[in-house]
Structure formats: structure tokens, C-alpha cells
Amino acid sequence: MTSEDHSVYAIPIRTKKGHGFMNLENSQNYYGKVLAQSADLRTDACCTTERPAPDILTALANVHPDVKARYYGCGLVTPQAMGGCNVLDLGSGSGQDVYLLAQLVGPNGSVTGVDATPEQLAVAREHQDWHAERFGYANTHFVEGDIEKLDDLGLEEGSFDVIVSNCVINLVADKEAVFRAAHKLLKPGGELYFSDVYADRRVPAHLLDDPVLHGECLSGALYWGDFDRLAKAAGFADPRLVTDRPLGINDAEVSKKLEGINFVSATYRLFKMPQLEPQCEDYGQAVRYKGSVAGHEHTFHLDAHHAIEAGRIFPVCGNSWLMLAQTRFAPHFEFIGDFSRHYGVFPGCGTAVPFGQSDANPASAAAACC
Numbered sequence: 257m258t259s260e261d262h263s264v265y266a267i268p269i270r271t272k273k274g275h276g277f278m279n280l281e282n283s284q285n286y287y288g289k290v291l292a293q294s295a296d297l298r299t300d301a302c303c304t305t306e307r308p309a310p311d312i313l314t315a316l317a318n319v320h321p322d323v324k325a326r327y328y329g330c331g332l333v334t335p336q337a338m339g340g341c342n343v344l345d346l347g348s349g350s351g352q353d354v355y356l357l358a359q360l361v362g363p364n365g366s367v368t369g370v371d372a373t374p375e376q377l378a379v380a381r382e383h384q385d386w387h388a389e390r391f392g393y394a395n396t397h398f399v400e401g402d403i404e405k406l407d408d409l410g411l412e413e414g415s416f417d418v419i420v421s422n423c424v425i426n427l428v429a430d431k432e433a434v435f436r437a438a439h440k441l442l443k444p445g446g447e448l449y450f451s452d453v454y455a456d457r458r459v460p461a462h463l464l465d466d467p468v469l470h471g472e473c474l475s476g477a478l479y480w481g482d483f484d485r486l487a488k489a490a491g492f493a494d495p496r497l498v499t500d501r502p503l504g505i506n507d508a509e510v511s512k513k514l515e516g517i518n519f520v521s522a523t524y525r526l527f528k529m530p531q532l533e534p535q536c537e538d539y540g541q542a543v544r545y546k547g548s549v550a551g552h553e554h555t556f557h558l559d560a561h562h563a564i565e566a567g568r569i570f571p572v573c574g575n576s577w578l579m580l581a582q583t584r585f586a587p588h589f590e591f592i593g594d595f596s597r598h599y600g601v602f603p604g605c606g607t608a609v610p611f612g613q614s615d616a617n618p619a620s621a622a623a624a625c626c
Contacts, residue, residue, distance in 0.1 A: 343365065419448045425452050537601060
């Protein structure tokens with residue numbers, strides 16, 4: 257993979273609190289010294305095959321080649337309607353996502369990158385003036401620090417519209433601390449939009465300290481059920497899957513160590529909204545998309561299950577209605593209905609009514625033989 261190949265991109269996984277120092281030290285060493293460029297990765301866990309939209313490709317062309325050459329990310333963390341937003345990038349590395357997002361938010365927005373690897377930050381900072389001249393404005397800032405300790409970095413609570421992360425949360429030990437701090441830093445209605453690596457079961461503890469498995473974003477990958485629990489405990493009541501793809505492990509040595517475990521690269525969006533309910537409820541509501549988000553004029557994708565075509569009346573659950581009505585997306589939609597009447601679980605979206613399925617329920621068995 258070359259620095260000019262935009263069809264494949266690269267990133268950093270999960271561990272427990274007791275492994276925190278090792279994780280930070282290994283991340284700094286692996287991404288600061290072991291890897292010189294994206295092509296040095298041994299698996300595709302830290303890359304993405306997702307094809308960027310035309311406007312993203314244009315913005316990527318304005319990022320310095322040296323920054324792109326040391327990019328390690330598993331997804332495209334470019335949510336819609338970013339104009340004027342204040343953005344925080346957790347684990348910003350050499351700065352590719354920062355400089356990409358800086359163009360999307362424009363001169364009235366800002367992007368702050370946080371990273372713990374000095375070598376990566378040096379590359380990002382070296383090219384700040386170059387990017388400011390190319391964009392016609394300066395709106396980026398870089399902070400050296402551990403994303404497990406965001407509270408120590410002097411960032412203002414409730415000051416960010418969007419927080420992004422590109423496959424870095426899997427590298428830290430205390431993931432719960434990251435989610436909780438992100439929730440505090442977001443404005444009401446803000447979102448954590450991030451790509452990362454997940455496993456279909458918990459990775460065995462003895463693999464957590466393997467420097468290659470950790471650096472390749474695998475041994476620190478969260479079991480998806482643990483992610484769902486941690487996200488909700490931090491205040492993100494309804495995590496929404498945006499995209500996902502299975503990961504291929506083409507290194508024989510790595511594959512043997514992880515035999516029996518399947519990995520997925522996935523992008524989620526988590527909204528800071530206390531009104532969200534634990535599951536999708538039906539209040540007879542709907543929305544109509546105006547087609548006014550630049551680059552998404554035909555269809556607005558809220559998540560993997562909500563592709564909302566412009567002009568159509570689109571029924572939604574109460575949570576989806578709030579995610580659109582009380583966020584930066586509100587000007588782009590017309591809203592139908594309210595919360596005055598409840599119709600139960602939203603069909604095809606929430607959990608089915610559980611009653612009537614047990615063996616003790618007379619309706620589930622043959623007539624009594626009395």
C-alpha cells in the first residue's frame with residue numbers, strides 16, 4: 257500500500273486495566289518505531305477497503321504525503337453535516353483524519369487531535385503550516401496525551417460537537433474510561449463516531465500482552481457484547497452500527513495464535529442524549545429528508561438500517577426521531593408526530609414482546625389433559 261492509494265487505509269485495540277502501562281508503551285513503540293509506514297502492517301485489521309465519497313477523495317488530495325504515509329486507521333470517520341463543528345480526534349496519529357476533518361468543518365470549526373506517540377505527533381505538527389496555507393485557514397491543534405486520561409489534558413467539558421476515533425480505542429486498557437470521558441466532553445446532542453475492531457468472543461487474557469497482536473489491533477479488540485455494555489454504562493443508551501466488514505488475517509503466525517476467534521471492523525455512532533430509551537419504541541412518528549446535506553443529497557444514512565431517501569415519508573422509532581430532531585441534523589429534516597401515544601416496540605427494530613413463549617404458558621402447549 258502506497259501513500260497515494262486511497263482504496264486501502266490503515267489503524268490501532270482492547271485490554272484490561274492491569275495491562276494499561278504495557279499497552280501504552282507498546283502502542284508508542286509499535287506505531288513510533290516498529291512501523292515506518294502503512295505497508296509495514298502484518299494484517300488488514302488496521303486498514304479499510306471502504307471507498308471514500310468524491311468529496312472525501314478531494315479532501316484527501318489536500319493532505320500532505322508524509323502524513324498519509326504513516327496513517328493507521330480501520331474506517332472512514334467522516335460523519336455527515338460537519339460544517340462549523342468542533343471536533344476531537346482520539347488517537348490522531350500523524351494527523352490524516354485531523355487534516356481531512358479540518359476541511360469538512362471549515363474555517364468556522366476546529367479539530368483537535370490527541371495522541372500519545374511523539375513520533376506520530378511530530379509528523380502531524382511538522383505539516384500544520386503547510387495545511388493551513390493549502391486550506392486558507394488554520395483550525396487544527398494537537399495535544400500529546402493518553403486517551404485513557406482525557407480528564408488530565410485540560411479539554412473543556414461539553415465543548416465538542418463530534419468526537420472521532422479511528423481504531424485506537426482497542427489499543428487502550430481502560431476502555432470504559434475513554435467512553436465516560438468522551439461522554440463528558442460532548443455537547444448535548446453531540447456524537448462519538450468511531451471505527452474499531454471487535455471480536456465475536458473475549459480474547460484470552462494470555463494474548464493481551466503479545467506486542468504484535470496488540471499493535472495489529474487484534475488482542476485488544478472488544479467482544480461486541482462488552483462494547484454494548486460499556487457504551488450504555490457511559491451514557492450512550494442506543495449505539496448504532498454504521499458499517500462493518502469481516503477481517504482477514506493473512507499472516508500465518510498471527511492466525512494460529514487467534515484460531516477460533518473471528519474479528520470485525522465496524523463503525524458506530526453514539527449520541528449523547530439522555531432521552532434515548534433502551535430499545536426502539538414506536539410512537540407513530542416519521543421524518544422527511546430534505547436532501548440538503550452536501551454529498552448526501554439523495555439518501556441520508558443514519559446507520560446500517562436507516563437509509564432515508566430524500567422526499568419520502570420515512571417511519572422511525574422514537575430514538576431515531578430524537579437522533580435527527582435534537583442534533584445538528586435537525587435543519588435537514590421535516591418531523592412528523594410526537595411522543596403523546598405509544599404503540600409498543602417499533603416493528604423490525606426493537607425486541608419482540610417476550611411473553612407467551614415459556615413452557616408454563618398454556619397458550620404455548622397442547623390442551624390440558626384434565
